[in-house]
Amino acid sequence: SQQGEEDPQALSIQEGENATMNCSYKTSINNLQWYRQNSGRGLVHLILIRSNEREKHSGRLRVTLDTSKKSSSLLITASRAADTASYFCATDYSNFGNEKLTFGTGTRLTIIP
């Protein structure tokens, strides 16, 4: 079963606008990662934020983490048509020797040229 949920499930915006996706999870985590998946392709890692971090930037990406609310957000600024993809958050609940990255349900982002 999926441990995280992304919100919204689908998002369509005009090129150049900012896109914000949210992720909620259920239990304490070690870190949270965001991945991107183009249609029919594998997942590509975007960014990782540790449980003791609150915000992280990478290029046009900004990720926040609120462990008290068990939620994270991914902001893509100045969106481009090539950003059209599905975006997944993934949470790491690993214990020693028991590694598991659990993915959410995903947000399907469409950038309208």
Next chain:
Amino acid sequence: GAGVSQSPRYKVAKRGQDVALRCDPISGHVSLFWYQQALGQGPEFLTYFQNEAQLDKSGLPSDRFFAERPEGSVSTLKIQRTQQEDSAVYLCASSLGGLLTTATNTGELFFGEGSRLTVL
């Protein structure tokens, strides 16, 4: 190789047939994961290897599913007596040192393109 390679990319099987899906991880990567992704859903964890040891197989949906990584590199996911509900994309991912972030390990997973299984 340069990335994680999976084969076949597409497999059509008749219900009841056995299938084998192969994953070649990035050379030197210790950790290997298998996920199942149904259409329109997120990947669901199946199993995890650290080198040749299968440390977690809690996500395998039934005893018809079996995974191995005998020499700690290539892995095979085998599905026996396939059923229609097994139709999905099977994703393999590898990691240099697992999910724990250290000075030398980023904790990210590198995914293959997946094997799309259709059971008729």
